[in-house]
Amino acid sequence: MIWDIAAFILQAILAFVVSTALFDALHWVLHRWEGSRFGLLRTFSSWHWVHHKFLGRDMQINPAYVQQNLWLHILPEYLTSIVGTLLFLVLFPWPPVALVVAVRTAMLAMTLKEEGLDYNHMSMSRVGGRQGLLWVDNNYHAMHHVYPQAFFSSFANVFDLLFGTGNQISGRRFLVTGAGGAFGSAMVEQLIKAGGVVETAKSGRDFSAGNYAAMREKLARADVLVLAHGAKSEDTWNANVVTFTDLIDLFTALGATRLAPPEVWALGSEIELHGDMGMDELKAYSLSKRAFAARARDYYRSDALLYRHIVPSSFTSPMGKGAMSAATAVAIALFFIRRGVKYVPVTLTGMALLNYFRFRYFQKPAPAALELAE
Numbered sequence: 001m002i003w004d005i006a007a008f009i010l011q012a013i014l015a016f017v018v019s020t021a022l023f024d025a026l027h028w029v030l031h032r033w034e035g036s037r038f039g040l041l042r043t044f045s046s047w048h049w050v051h052h053k054f055l056g057r058d059m060q061i062n063p064a065y066v067q068q069n070l071w072l073h074i075l076p077e078y079l080t081s082i083v084g085t086l087l088f089l090v091l092f093p094w095p096p097v098a099l100v101v102a103v104r105t106a107m108l109a110m111t112l113k114e115e116g117l118d119y120n121h122m123s124m125s126r127v128g129g130r131q132g133l134l135w136v137d138n139n140y141h142a143m144h145h146v147y148p149q150a151f152f153s154s155f156a157n158v159f160d161l162l163f164g165t166g167n168q169i170s171g172r173r174f175l176v177t178g179a180g181g182a183f184g185s186a187m188v189e190q191l192i193k194a195g196g197v198v199e200t201a202k203s204g205r206d207f208s209a210g211n212y213a214a215m216r217e218k219l220a221r222a223d224v225l226v227l228a229h230g231a232k233s234e235d236t237w238n239a240n241v242v243t244f245t246d247l248i249d250l251f252t253a254l255g256a257t258r259l260a261p262p263e264v265w266a267l268g269s270e271i272e273l274h275g276d277m278g279m280d281e282l283k284a285y286s287l288s289k290r291a292f293a294a295r296a297r298d299y300y301r302s303d304a305l306l307y308r309h310i311v312p313s314s315f316t317s318p319m320g321k322g323a324m325s326a327a328t329a330v331a332i333a334l335f336f337i338r339r340g341v342k343y344v345p346v347t348l349t350g351m352a353l354l355n356y357f358r359f360r361y362f363q364k365p366a367p368a369a370l371e372l373a374e
Helices: 001-037 037-052 063-090 094-113 138-146 159-163 182-193 213-221 236-254 279-299 326-337 351-362 367-373
Strands: 173-177 196-201 224-225 261-269 304-312 343-346
Touching: 001 037, 001 063, 001 159, 037 063, 037 304, 063 094, 063 213, 063 224, 173 182, 173 213, 182 224, 182 326, 196 213, 224 236, 236 261, 236 279, 261 279, 279 304, 279 351, 304 326, 304 351, 326 343, 343 351
Parallel strands: 173 196, 173 224, 224 261, 261 304, 304 343
Antiparallel strands: none
Protein backbone atom coordinates (compact mmCIF):
# COMPACT_ATOMS: atom_id res chain seq x y z
CA MET A 1 0.00 0.00 0.00
CA ILE A 2 2.77 2.44 0.98
CA TRP A 3 4.70 1.64 -2.18
CA ASP A 4 1.59 2.20 -4.29
CA ILE A 5 1.07 5.62 -2.75
CA ALA A 6 4.74 6.50 -3.24
CA ALA A 7 4.58 5.41 -6.90
CA PHE A 8 1.41 7.46 -7.41
CA ILE A 9 3.04 10.59 -5.97
CA LEU A 10 6.26 10.15 -7.96
CA GLN A 11 4.34 9.58 -11.20
CA ALA A 12 2.24 12.71 -10.62
CA ILE A 13 5.33 14.81 -9.86
CA LEU A 14 7.14 13.53 -12.95
CA ALA A 15 4.15 14.25 -15.17
CA PHE A 16 3.88 17.77 -13.74
CA VAL A 17 7.60 18.53 -14.08
CA VAL A 18 7.97 17.22 -17.64
CA SER A 19 4.79 18.86 -18.91
CA THR A 20 6.01 22.14 -17.38
CA ALA A 21 9.35 21.76 -19.15
CA LEU A 22 7.48 21.20 -22.42
CA PHE A 23 5.81 24.58 -22.12
CA ASP A 24 9.09 26.18 -21.07
CA ALA A 25 10.68 24.85 -24.27
CA LEU A 26 7.84 26.40 -26.28
CA HIS A 27 8.33 29.59 -24.29
CA TRP A 28 11.99 29.69 -25.35
CA VAL A 29 11.05 29.01 -28.97
CA LEU A 30 8.54 31.88 -28.99
CA HIS A 31 11.29 34.25 -27.91
CA ARG A 32 13.62 32.90 -30.58
CA TRP A 33 10.95 33.44 -33.22
CA GLU A 34 10.91 37.17 -32.51
CA GLY A 35 13.61 37.67 -35.15
CA SER A 36 12.52 34.90 -37.55
CA ARG A 37 12.48 35.61 -41.28
CA PHE A 38 9.09 33.92 -41.43
CA GLY A 39 6.17 36.25 -40.79
CA LEU A 40 3.93 33.58 -39.27
CA LEU A 41 6.55 32.69 -36.64
CA ARG A 42 7.04 36.37 -35.81
CA THR A 43 3.26 36.61 -35.37
CA PHE A 44 3.26 33.71 -32.90
CA SER A 45 6.10 35.43 -31.05
CA SER A 46 4.20 38.73 -30.95
CA TRP A 47 1.26 36.95 -29.33
CA HIS A 48 3.55 35.83 -26.53
CA TRP A 49 5.00 39.32 -26.14
CA VAL A 50 1.54 40.46 -25.08
CA HIS A 51 2.37 38.70 -21.80
CA HIS A 52 5.44 40.92 -21.42
CA LYS A 53 3.31 43.98 -22.09
CA PHE A 54 0.87 42.78 -19.42
CA LEU A 55 3.76 42.58 -16.93
CA GLY A 56 6.48 44.83 -18.31
CA ARG A 57 10.20 45.11 -17.70
CA ASP A 58 9.35 47.64 -15.00
CA MET A 59 7.46 44.83 -13.19
CA GLN A 60 4.20 46.77 -13.28
CA ILE A 61 0.87 45.31 -14.43
CA ASN A 62 -0.69 47.06 -17.44
CA PRO A 63 -4.49 46.59 -17.20
CA ALA A 64 -4.90 47.32 -20.92
CA TYR A 65 -3.49 43.86 -21.75
CA VAL A 66 -5.49 41.74 -19.28
CA GLN A 67 -7.79 40.09 -21.82
CA GLN A 68 -5.11 39.61 -24.48
CA ASN A 69 -2.83 38.03 -21.87
CA LEU A 70 -5.55 35.54 -20.91
CA TRP A 71 -6.24 34.47 -24.50
CA LEU A 72 -2.72 34.63 -25.96
CA HIS A 73 -0.62 33.43 -23.01
CA ILE A 74 -2.55 31.88 -20.12
CA LEU A 75 -4.75 29.54 -22.20
CA PRO A 76 -1.95 28.42 -24.60
CA GLU A 77 0.27 27.72 -21.57
CA TYR A 78 -2.48 25.64 -19.99
CA LEU A 79 -3.25 23.70 -23.21
CA THR A 80 0.43 22.98 -23.90
CA SER A 81 0.92 21.69 -20.36
CA ILE A 82 -2.24 19.55 -20.58
CA VAL A 83 -1.03 17.95 -23.83
CA GLY A 84 2.31 17.22 -22.19
CA THR A 85 0.53 15.72 -19.19
CA LEU A 86 -1.79 13.50 -21.25
CA LEU A 87 1.20 12.00 -23.06
CA PHE A 88 2.00 10.22 -19.80
CA LEU A 89 -1.08 8.04 -20.25
CA VAL A 90 1.21 5.95 -22.47
CA LEU A 91 3.47 5.26 -19.48
CA PHE A 92 1.42 5.64 -16.32
CA PRO A 93 -2.04 4.60 -15.13
CA TRP A 94 -4.66 7.31 -15.45
CA PRO A 95 -5.10 8.39 -11.76
CA PRO A 96 -1.79 10.32 -11.34
CA VAL A 97 -2.25 11.88 -14.80
CA ALA A 98 -5.81 12.89 -13.88
CA LEU A 99 -4.55 14.44 -10.65
CA VAL A 100 -2.07 16.64 -12.53
CA VAL A 101 -4.76 17.68 -15.02
CA ALA A 102 -7.06 18.56 -12.12
CA VAL A 103 -4.33 20.59 -10.39
CA ARG A 104 -3.51 22.48 -13.59
CA THR A 105 -7.20 23.14 -14.26
CA ALA A 106 -7.67 24.49 -10.73
CA MET A 107 -4.64 26.74 -11.20
CA LEU A 108 -6.12 27.98 -14.49
CA ALA A 109 -9.46 28.72 -12.84
CA MET A 110 -7.80 30.76 -10.09
CA THR A 111 -5.67 32.67 -12.59
CA LEU A 112 -8.69 33.46 -14.77
CA LYS A 113 -10.60 34.61 -11.70
CA GLU A 114 -7.74 36.97 -10.82
CA GLU A 115 -7.48 38.17 -14.47
CA GLY A 116 -3.96 36.82 -14.97
CA LEU A 117 -2.55 37.70 -11.58
CA ASP A 118 -0.86 34.98 -9.53
CA TYR A 119 2.11 34.56 -7.21
CA ASN A 120 4.60 34.94 -10.09
CA HIS A 121 2.73 37.69 -11.92
CA MET A 122 2.08 40.80 -9.89
CA SER A 123 3.50 44.31 -9.69
CA MET A 124 6.76 44.55 -7.76
CA SER A 125 8.70 47.61 -6.67
CA ARG A 126 11.85 45.54 -6.26
CA VAL A 127 12.99 42.02 -7.14
CA GLY A 128 14.59 40.22 -4.20
CA GLY A 129 17.94 38.45 -4.20
CA ARG A 130 16.61 35.24 -2.61
CA GLN A 131 15.65 33.15 -5.63
CA GLY A 132 14.71 29.51 -6.02
CA LEU A 133 16.79 27.01 -7.96
CA LEU A 134 14.85 23.76 -8.32
CA TRP A 135 11.43 25.42 -8.09
CA VAL A 136 10.63 28.83 -9.52
CA ASP A 137 9.54 31.52 -7.05
CA ASN A 138 8.29 35.04 -7.75
CA ASN A 139 11.76 36.61 -7.56
CA TYR A 140 13.16 34.12 -10.05
CA HIS A 141 10.33 34.53 -12.55
CA ALA A 142 10.45 38.31 -12.18
CA MET A 143 13.98 38.16 -13.60
CA HIS A 144 12.50 36.84 -16.86
CA HIS A 145 10.37 39.95 -17.17
CA VAL A 146 13.38 42.16 -16.42
CA TYR A 147 15.70 40.11 -18.68
CA PRO A 148 13.37 38.47 -21.24
CA GLN A 149 16.10 36.45 -22.98
CA ALA A 150 16.74 34.25 -19.93
CA PHE A 151 14.96 32.69 -16.92
CA PHE A 152 12.44 30.71 -19.00
CA SER A 153 11.40 28.13 -16.40
CA SER A 154 7.87 28.65 -15.08
CA PHE A 155 7.27 26.20 -12.17
CA ALA A 156 9.85 23.44 -11.95
CA ASN A 157 13.26 24.76 -12.97
CA VAL A 158 14.17 21.98 -15.38
CA PHE A 159 14.56 23.88 -18.64
CA ASP A 160 16.95 26.56 -17.37
CA LEU A 161 19.06 24.00 -15.51
CA LEU A 162 19.39 21.81 -18.59
CA PHE A 163 19.99 24.49 -21.20
CA GLY A 164 21.85 27.16 -19.26
CA THR A 165 19.23 29.90 -19.57
CA GLY A 166 19.08 30.65 -15.85
CA ASN A 167 21.08 33.87 -16.12
CA GLN A 168 21.73 36.55 -18.73
CA ILE A 169 25.20 37.75 -19.67
CA SER A 170 24.63 39.40 -23.03
CA GLY A 171 23.99 43.13 -22.72
CA ARG A 172 24.55 43.28 -18.95
CA ARG A 173 27.23 45.51 -17.43
CA PHE A 174 30.02 43.78 -15.46
CA LEU A 175 32.66 45.31 -13.20
CA VAL A 176 35.57 42.90 -12.70
CA THR A 177 38.32 43.36 -10.11
CA GLY A 178 41.60 41.48 -10.42
CA ALA A 179 41.40 41.62 -14.22
CA GLY A 180 45.19 41.56 -14.39
CA GLY A 181 45.27 38.15 -12.72
CA ALA A 182 44.76 34.75 -14.28
CA PHE A 183 41.15 34.19 -13.22
CA GLY A 184 40.09 37.82 -13.67
CA SER A 185 41.57 38.16 -17.15
CA ALA A 186 39.98 34.88 -18.26
CA MET A 187 36.65 36.05 -16.83
CA VAL A 188 36.85 39.34 -18.73
CA GLU A 189 37.63 37.53 -21.97
CA GLN A 190 34.77 35.05 -21.64
CA LEU A 191 32.22 37.67 -20.53
CA ILE A 192 33.03 39.85 -23.53
CA LYS A 193 32.79 36.82 -25.80
CA ALA A 194 29.32 36.10 -24.35
CA GLY A 195 28.16 39.65 -25.07
CA GLY A 196 28.72 41.23 -21.66
CA VAL A 197 29.75 44.88 -21.32
CA VAL A 198 32.86 44.77 -19.13
CA GLU A 199 34.66 47.40 -17.08
CA THR A 200 37.61 46.63 -14.81
CA ALA A 201 38.99 47.94 -11.52
CA LYS A 202 42.47 47.41 -10.14
CA SER A 203 43.37 47.00 -6.49
CA GLY A 204 45.85 49.68 -5.42
CA ARG A 205 44.81 52.00 -8.25
CA ASP A 206 41.01 52.19 -8.23
CA PHE A 207 40.54 51.06 -4.64
CA SER A 208 42.34 50.00 -1.48
CA ALA A 209 41.21 49.12 2.03
CA GLY A 210 39.21 52.10 3.30
CA ASN A 211 39.48 54.05 0.02
CA TYR A 212 36.71 53.46 -2.51
CA ALA A 213 35.90 56.97 -3.76
CA ALA A 214 37.05 56.14 -7.30
CA MET A 215 34.83 53.06 -7.35
CA ARG A 216 31.46 54.69 -6.76
CA GLU A 217 30.81 55.66 -10.38
CA LYS A 218 31.99 52.29 -11.65
CA LEU A 219 29.86 50.43 -9.15
CA ALA A 220 26.86 52.61 -9.99
CA ARG A 221 27.19 51.64 -13.67
CA ALA A 222 27.49 47.89 -13.04
CA ASP A 223 24.75 45.26 -12.98
CA VAL A 224 27.15 42.57 -11.75
CA LEU A 225 30.25 42.95 -9.57
CA VAL A 226 32.85 40.19 -10.07
CA LEU A 227 35.46 40.07 -7.30
CA ALA A 228 38.52 38.22 -8.59
CA HIS A 229 41.36 40.09 -6.87
CA GLY A 230 43.15 38.81 -3.81
CA ALA A 231 46.48 37.92 -2.26
CA LYS A 232 48.03 34.70 -1.02
CA SER A 233 51.03 35.87 0.99
CA GLU A 234 51.03 39.65 1.56
CA ASP A 235 48.33 41.79 3.18
CA THR A 236 45.88 38.92 2.83
CA TRP A 237 43.38 40.32 5.33
CA ASN A 238 42.83 43.55 3.42
CA ALA A 239 42.97 41.86 0.02
CA ASN A 240 40.69 38.91 0.76
CA VAL A 241 38.38 40.20 3.50
CA VAL A 242 38.24 43.98 3.95
CA THR A 243 38.11 45.03 0.29
CA PHE A 244 35.74 42.18 -0.62
CA THR A 245 33.21 43.01 2.09
CA ASP A 246 33.52 46.79 1.69
CA LEU A 247 32.97 46.64 -2.06
CA ILE A 248 30.01 44.28 -1.70
CA ASP A 249 28.43 46.48 0.96
CA LEU A 250 28.94 49.64 -1.11
CA PHE A 251 27.61 47.99 -4.28
CA THR A 252 24.58 46.70 -2.39
CA ALA A 253 23.88 50.14 -0.92
CA LEU A 254 24.18 51.83 -4.32
CA GLY A 255 21.82 49.26 -5.82
CA ALA A 256 19.22 49.39 -3.06
CA THR A 257 16.76 51.38 -5.18
CA ARG A 258 17.19 49.38 -8.38
CA LEU A 259 14.42 47.14 -9.65
CA ALA A 260 16.68 44.09 -10.07
CA PRO A 261 18.96 43.15 -7.16
CA PRO A 262 22.67 43.98 -7.45
CA GLU A 263 24.48 40.75 -8.33
CA VAL A 264 27.89 39.76 -6.94
CA TRP A 265 30.18 36.91 -7.98
CA ALA A 266 33.02 36.48 -5.48
CA LEU A 267 36.01 34.17 -5.74
CA GLY A 268 36.50 31.85 -2.79
CA SER A 269 38.81 28.86 -2.41
CA GLU A 270 38.84 25.20 -1.41
CA ILE A 271 41.05 26.27 1.47
CA GLU A 272 37.75 27.21 3.15
CA LEU A 273 37.33 23.45 3.68
CA HIS A 274 40.80 22.04 4.27
CA GLY A 275 42.43 25.04 5.97
CA ASP A 276 46.18 25.64 6.06
CA MET A 277 46.97 21.91 6.54
CA GLY A 278 49.67 22.88 9.04
CA MET A 279 51.64 24.89 6.46
CA ASP A 280 52.90 28.21 7.86
CA GLU A 281 52.89 29.86 4.44
CA LEU A 282 49.14 29.24 4.13
CA LYS A 283 48.03 30.35 7.60
CA ALA A 284 47.27 34.00 6.77
CA TYR A 285 45.67 33.07 3.46
CA SER A 286 43.50 30.38 5.05
CA LEU A 287 42.48 32.70 7.87
CA SER A 288 41.39 35.44 5.46
CA LYS A 289 39.51 33.14 3.10
CA ARG A 290 37.65 31.43 5.93
CA ALA A 291 36.78 34.78 7.48
CA PHE A 292 35.35 36.07 4.22
CA ALA A 293 33.42 32.82 3.68
CA ALA A 294 31.72 33.33 7.04
CA ARG A 295 30.60 36.80 5.93
CA ALA A 296 29.73 35.50 2.46
CA ARG A 297 27.18 33.12 3.94
CA ASP A 298 25.23 36.17 5.11
CA TYR A 299 25.34 37.63 1.60
CA TYR A 300 24.23 34.27 0.22
CA ARG A 301 21.13 34.35 2.44
CA SER A 302 20.39 38.05 1.95
CA ASP A 303 17.44 39.39 -0.04
CA ALA A 304 19.27 42.69 -0.67
CA LEU A 305 21.58 41.22 -3.32
CA LEU A 306 21.99 38.14 -5.49
CA TYR A 307 25.26 36.61 -4.29
CA ARG A 308 27.20 33.81 -6.01
CA HIS A 309 30.16 32.19 -4.24
CA ILE A 310 32.71 30.63 -6.62
CA VAL A 311 34.91 27.95 -5.04
CA PRO A 312 37.62 26.64 -7.40
CA SER A 313 40.30 24.02 -7.14
CA SER A 314 43.78 25.48 -7.54
CA PHE A 315 44.28 26.86 -11.03
CA THR A 316 47.45 27.94 -12.80
CA SER A 317 48.31 31.57 -12.12
CA PRO A 318 51.33 33.71 -11.22
CA MET A 319 50.85 32.31 -7.68
CA GLY A 320 51.79 28.85 -8.95
CA LYS A 321 50.86 25.78 -10.95
CA GLY A 322 47.32 24.46 -10.48
CA ALA A 323 45.10 21.53 -11.32
CA MET A 324 43.45 23.40 -14.21
CA SER A 325 43.96 26.51 -16.28
CA ALA A 326 42.26 29.73 -15.22
CA ALA A 327 40.29 29.70 -18.48
CA THR A 328 38.94 26.25 -17.61
CA ALA A 329 38.03 27.39 -14.09
CA VAL A 330 36.12 30.37 -15.50
CA ALA A 331 34.36 28.22 -18.11
CA ILE A 332 33.17 25.80 -15.41
CA ALA A 333 32.07 28.69 -13.18
CA LEU A 334 30.05 30.25 -16.01
CA PHE A 335 28.49 26.87 -16.79
CA PHE A 336 26.95 26.82 -13.32
CA ILE A 337 26.18 30.55 -13.18
CA ARG A 338 24.25 30.33 -16.45
CA ARG A 339 22.07 27.76 -14.67
CA GLY A 340 21.31 30.07 -11.78
CA VAL A 341 23.54 28.27 -9.25
CA LYS A 342 24.54 30.48 -6.31
CA TYR A 343 27.19 28.25 -4.71
CA VAL A 344 29.50 27.50 -7.65
CA PRO A 345 31.88 24.51 -7.23
CA VAL A 346 34.78 24.49 -9.70
CA THR A 347 36.54 21.32 -8.66
CA LEU A 348 38.45 18.29 -9.80
CA THR A 349 38.96 16.97 -6.28
CA GLY A 350 35.39 17.23 -5.04
CA MET A 351 36.44 19.35 -2.06
CA ALA A 352 34.40 22.33 -3.28
CA LEU A 353 31.32 20.11 -3.25
CA LEU A 354 32.01 19.04 0.34
CA ASN A 355 32.71 22.65 1.24
CA TYR A 356 29.12 23.53 0.31
CA PHE A 357 27.91 21.94 3.55
CA ARG A 358 30.54 23.75 5.61
CA PHE A 359 29.75 27.02 3.82
CA ARG A 360 26.00 26.72 4.39
CA TYR A 361 25.70 25.02 7.75
CA PHE A 362 28.87 24.42 9.76
CA GLN A 363 31.38 27.22 9.42
CA LYS A 364 32.23 29.61 12.23
CA PRO A 365 34.60 32.58 12.13
CA ALA A 366 37.96 31.60 13.62
CA PRO A 367 38.76 33.39 16.94
CA ALA A 368 41.97 34.76 15.42
CA ALA A 369 39.98 36.24 12.54
CA LEU A 370 37.68 38.02 14.98
CA GLU A 371 40.66 39.46 16.84
CA LEU A 372 42.13 40.79 13.61
CA ALA A 373 38.78 42.28 12.61
CA GLU A 374 38.60 44.16 15.91
